[in-house]
Amino acid sequence: MDLIGATAVARGWRLWEPIARHRALAVMLFIAVLPWVTPYQALATNILIYGLFAAGFNLLYGYLGLLSFGHAALFGGGAYACGIAIVRFGLPWYAGLALGTLGGMAISLLIGALATRTRGIYFAMITLAFAQSLYYLAYQAQGWTGGENGLRGVNVRRVELFFLPLDFTDPVARYWLMAALVGLALLALSRILNSPLGAVIEAVRENEARARACGYDVAATRLMTFVLSGGFAGLAGALQALELSTVSIETLDYATSGLVVMMTLLGGAGTFFGPFVGAAVFALIQDVFSLWTVHWQLLAGAIFMLFVLFLPRGIWGYLLEWSEQRQATQSS
């Protein structure tokens, strides 16, 4: 499932160091081998898209400590922005992706401006409620969104990449293009986390009062992080719109918000690799158990509860902890 992690832990720290330093590159490597280790390609694309979505969510929950239950609005909003740009305005694919990202950011700015006005405990409830209102809005605005039937015909056949024509209907070519875009997004995410802003984000999570006393604007940091998170979620949604050629109303559903929460916690909130691990594990759970039973959600929910109760750091979080302990015992 996670080749990089397994070998890094097994061979100890000499290999681990550079991976931690070039974490975006490491995820790209992971992405590059992914289509050959998953049962079929669509699953790899799914992991790619949901991994990016979860990484964006993780920026807000894992690094800033704000739990959003409305990320469906940002993901679905990005998907619809991209779809509407391509279907209704006939814009090219890259404009669709850019508008999807901007759409996610615009919606998170709107929701965030209201949700960050209250104490943290309200945040989950308010984001969930506003995401639901966007669902109803998309449901009603049939002329733009296709309403209940979803937005169909987000067809991109050919992609001109620096005068290099790519056949977008070919799943492999499509996967590589998406992998490259997700890789770029992860580089940006890694850069944000390494920047002074990244340090402030974690300072706010660790001790809000102290961060404020140090002169940082806590409310502005929260809003900015939410908007950045919305950008990643919006891009992931736009990629999904291109992958599936449609945008269904379910992308805005409560379940989509819940899904990204589950993936992130399963993989390990507050770690760079965790969201991708979570997305991969969740996709595999879904894939394997839906062969046996239509009620795989029961199992997913139960596994999630076990993680909340007994393994709150998630899979990657415990791998990290374990390898750190190994290092500590080796050096002593």
Add this chain to the structure above:
Amino acid sequence: MAALTPELLALQLLVGLALGAIYVLLAFGLSLIFGMLTVVNFAHGAFYMLGAYVAFAVAGLTGNFWLCLACAPVVLGLIGYGVERFLVSPLYGRGIDYPLLLTFGLSYVLVEAVRIIFGKQGYPFDSPAALAGSVEILGNYFPLYRLFVVAATGTIVLALWLFVEWTNFGLIIRAGARDPEILRVLGIDVGRVWRLVFALGTAIAAMAGVLAAPLQGVTPEMGDSMLIESFVVTVVGGMGSLGGAVLAGLLVGLVVSLTSVVAPELAKLSIYALMAAVLLIRPQGLFGRAGLLG
């Protein structure tokens, strides 16, 4: 758009009050649990749905609505007691998000379990024969069952208010919402009080589910949108405020029903506009006082 006659307006007010009554019961339980345990209960909608399904099962066996109304809160109260004891209480002291995440996972499991047992499709739920039909008041006809829902909710809320204000256990609840540490020092088993409060909140949600079943039928997903809407009520009323839950619940119910007369397509959206307005003007909610049962 239908012409807004006084008769239609009166009827729509009753419809709004009946819907609001369901919101009141849900928000009351949410607020009670949050005020005491600082747990945002994401399984509240699932408990509401389970209450309706217990009623559906009991009605199938006995055909007696009153027995449903008595059984569902007891069954769900016991479930709530067990959930707090074995699932939620290990998470205290580990950050406010963990109980929320756990109850979210629980709701996922409960909804899917109901789908397995009762099937994916919903069922209609007949209102009791004694409450079918309508009644004439001042020349207008009102559906009897909706009047009953409003009256039943009024009775439940009054009983809960008397319980919280005038009994010894109510005193302990109010003290616990203010300062659980002192309560513990005074020799009261706070863990037990919390379990009972969680069970009480769950039982009230079940009651709401039974009352709502004849209005909308029972489906496994009936709790999802109700959970979100009762969050809106709690945000509007102020988290942890019982009085706020009652007034905001009725307000939200009325806003939905009156908007659906004027502009039906905006009915679902209107309450979010209300919430946005409250957040802009009074972020702590209309009656919000941090962490107190007021």
